[in-house]
Amino acid sequence: MSIGRRQFLKAAGVTGLLGLVGSPLLKIFAPGELEASSEFREGAALTARRWSLVVDMKGFPTVESYTKCIEACYNAHNIPHMDNEKHEVKWIWPETYEHAFPDNYDVYLSENIESMTFLILCNHCDNPPCVRVCPTKATFKREDGIVAMDYHRCIGCRFCMAACPYGARSFNWRDPRPFIKNLNPLYPTRTKGVVEKCNFCAERLSRGEHPACVEASEGALVFGDLKDKDSNVRNILRTKFAITRKPDRGTLPRVYYIIGGS
Amino acid sequence: MIEKALSGNKFYWAWVCFLLAVIAVGVASYIRQFHYGLGITGMSRDVSWGFYIAQFTFFVGVAASAVMVVMPYYLHNFKRFGRITILGEFLAIPAVVMCMLFIFVDMGQPTRILNVILYYTPNSIMFWDMVALSGYLTINVLVGWTTLSAQQKSVPPPKWVKPLIYLSIPWAFSIHTVTAFLYAGLPARHFWLSAIMAARFLASAFAGGPALLVILCIIIKRITKFDPGEKAVKGLVTIVTYALIVNIFFVGLELFTALYSQVPGHMQTFKYLYFGLGGHGKLIPLMWFSTFLAISAVVLLLVPATRTNQITLLFACASVHISLWFDKGFGFVIGGFVPNPLEKVTEYWPTLNELLVTTGIWSIGLLILTALYKIAISVKVELEA
Numbered sequence: 001m002s003i004g005r006r007q008f009l010k011a012a013g014v015t016g017l018l019g020l021v022g023s024p025l026l027k028i029f030a031p032g033e034l035e036a037s038s039e040f041r042e043g044a045a046l047t048a049r050r051w052s053l054v055v056d057m058k059g060f061p062t063v064e065s066y067t068k069c070i071e072a073c074y075n076a077h078n079i080p081h082m083d084n085e086k087h088e089v090k091w092i093w094p095e096t097y098e099h100a101f102p103d104n105y106d107v108y109l110s111e112n113i114e115s116m117t118f119l120i121l122c123n124h125c126d127n128p129p130c131v132r133v134c135p136t137k138a139t140f141k142r143e144d145g146i147v148a149m150d151y152h153r154c155i156g157c158r159f160c161m162a163a164c165p166y167g168a169r170s171f172n173w174r175d176p177r178p179f180i181k182n183l184n185p186l187y188p189t190r191t192k193g194v195v196e197k198c199n200f201c202a203e204r205l206s207r208g209e210h211p212a213c214v215e216a217s218e219g220a221l222v223f224g225d226l227k228d229k230d231s232n233v234r235n236i237l238r239t240k241f242a243i244t245r246k247p248d249r250g251t252l253p254r255v256y257y258i259i260g261g262s
Numbered sequence: 263m264i265e266k267a268l269s270g271n272k273f274y275w276a277w278v279c280f281l282l283a284v285i286a287v288g289v290a291s292y293i294r295q296f297h298y299g300l301g302i303t304g305m306s307r308d309v310s311w312g313f314y315i316a317q318f319t320f321f322v323g324v325a326a327s328a329v330m331v332v333m334p335y336y337l338h339n340f341k342r343f344g345r346i347t348i349l350g351e352f353l354a355i356p357a358v359v360m361c362m363l364f365i366f367v368d369m370g371q372p373t374r375i376l377n378v379i380l381y382y383t384p385n386s387i388m389f390w391d392m393v394a395l396s397g398y399l400t401i402n403v404l405v406g407w408t409t410l411s412a413q414q415k416s417v418p419p420p421k422w423v424k425p426l427i428y429l430s431i432p433w434a435f436s437i438h439t440v441t442a443f444l445y446a447g448l449p450a451r452h453f454w455l456s457a458i459m460a461a462r463f464l465a466s467a468f469a470g471g472p473a474l475l476v477i478l479c480i481i482i483k484r485i486t487k488f489d490p491g492e493k494a495v496k497g498l499v500t501i502v503t504y505a506l507i508v509n510i511f512f513v514g515l516e517l518f519t520a521l522y523s524q525v526p527g528h529m530q531t532f533k534y535l536y537f538g539l540g541g542h543g544k545l546i547p548l549m550w551f552s553t554f555l556a557i558s559a560v561v562l563l564l565v566p567a568t569r570t571n572q573i574t575l576l577f578a579c580a581s582v583h584i585s586l587w588f589d590k591g592f593g594f595v596i597g598g599f600v601p602n603p604l605e606k607v608t609e610y611w612p613t614l615n616e617l618l619v620t621t622g623i624w625s626i627g628l629l630i631l632t633a634l635y636k637i638a639i640s641v642k643v644e645l646e647a
């Protein structure tokens with residue numbers, strides 16, 4: 001929790017007008033807190049200047065290949081299986097090309113692409129509209145690029161859901177707890193009335209673990225530092241043609257898809 | 263002055279009791295929603311705002327429309343509105359209260375509402391909307407109340423009121439502009455992503471609000487001893503007519519851009535609203551009904567014979583108000599979510615519980631309006647007696 005709070009306060013420092021007065025104030029009122037949390041981060045935690053994810057579609061030939069990623073996420077984050085489709089909570093889920101990339105769709109696309117199933121999730125945008133609109137900073141961007149949420153601060157106004165161009169956010173229309181299949185004590189459950197979404201497994205990174213989906217994907221999902229020019233993700237992006245979802249919205253999505261070719 | 267709202271005839275009390283009963287049902291329904299969660303409404307992951315936010319948007323317009331009587335009177339010395347400025351200001355008060363209540367009942371975690379102030383975030387338009395609405399409420403309460411008490415005592419209103427009145431004019435424009443900005447700045451929703459949104463909001467507000475005021479004036483003349491004056495009503499009707507025409511013109515501009523450019527994102531919602539999309543079209547009848555009402559209202563308001571006849575005038579003004587209510591208080595907000603960002607269609611329809619909460623809030627608005635109008639009219643009647 002302390003890391004989330006620290007990151008949030010830092011986010012406050014760079015976001016908007018408040019930041020101008022926020023960070024000096026912070027130094028006056030909570031000088032020790034910053035120090036303490038920095039030490040915490042240097043332990044086993046995985047860190048980056050800009051986390052990003054590459055989805056290599058070659059690695060998802062079967063239904064099983066992507067379901068295990070989804071299940072890993074559901075189990076790691078206590079995501080409820082709601083019985084009513086309208087109340088669904090989804091962090092990472094499968095879509096066809098037509099729906100994942102609606103702006104690039106054409107009826108004469110290759111059969112190969114038509115048959116593919118794309119895993120979609122929050123893009124952890126570099127310029128995230130969800131952060132821009134949130135009236136409480138319950139949604140905030142961390143220094144490492146992860147767009148995170150404070151479930152205890154969210155007032156459930158759902159402005160962020162209207163603002164996200166990717167449908168990446170879910171709202172708890174009712175108490176989700178009875179719908180959780182395997183409770184993971186390492187991650188909090190949510191209450192009714194708050195929004196949630198993929199957090200790039202921030203809690204696992206802080207324990208030195210890779211995101212749950214990445215771990216389950218057996219190499220099909222590659223997670224790394226976009227700002228490190230020698231990182232795994234940069235090496236892939238340098239040599240393979242990758243696309244992002246709806247780049248025209250100016251959100252700078254940081255989840256890349258490699259669809260074909262070499 | 264407040265005691266004037268506490269005395270009245272049988273009908274007055276029957277009306278108040280009726281409103282209280284509807285409010286009680288609304289409160290009970292809200293408690294139900296509070297315990298179950300917003301899943302008790304028709305909203306969904308795809309259509310994540312519904313009736314509540316749509317009503318909020320509509321009533322911001324009603325609140326802003328007070329400026330249409332305040333501005334001509336104070337800025338242009340349009341004397342005929344002298345008798346009804348207080349009615350405009352006192353209409354704005356319940357309208358803003360309703361807006362706030364609609365936001366409140368829409369929140370997933372209402373007990374955390376103070377987070378908006380504790381962690382104030384100026385880059386969120388929601389923050390500015392809160393500032394604009396609470397400021398506007400304060401201004402109208404102060405101005406309305408002090409000018410009326412001054413009138414009652416037959417003294418000129420205190421000096422500090424004048425600047426507040428002038429401030430209320432740009433402020434009224436700002437509340438609806440900021441409300442439009444809630445929508446018009448979102449890269450996710452093509453339908454709302456339109457520079458004309460604020461202008462269109464204002465035009466529809468200046469048609470719908472004064473239309474309601476005309477209806478109220480006619481009712482007041484009927485059931486009380488106060489006559490708002492034919493000339494004042496005429497002035498209002500002119501405003502309604504032109505604002506309505508401007509609004510229709512703005513909608514036409516939107517349609518042209520969407521349909522002629524053929525950019526799918528811009529067209530899809532219009533298709534959904536008026537013709538249906540992928541076999542889904544729950545809102546089609548409402549949208550056409552709204553269009554029909556708007557056009558017939560224009561005709562009734564432009565033809566001198568129907569404009570001057572009280573029955574047809576009443577009919578025209580009701581048409582304006584209802585038409586805009588369907589358009590803004592329903593289609594506009596729901597339409598923005600259809601299709602969803604993945605270009606799938608999920609439809610929305612309010613549930614009974616949602617409607618009961620809504621009627622509860624309307625009744626709170628009506629109750630405040632009734633009390634305020636009762637006070638204002640009693641004062642005016644006493645002065646004239």
Ligand code: SF4
Nearest residue numbers: 122123125128130164
């Ligand atoms: S994908 Fe949506 S929720 Fe995720 S950062 Fe971007 S705008 Fe926000």
Ligand code: SF4
Nearest residue numbers: 134154155157158160
């Ligand atoms: S629902 Fe929560 S996270 Fe989303 S904008 Fe509102 S307060 Fe922020």
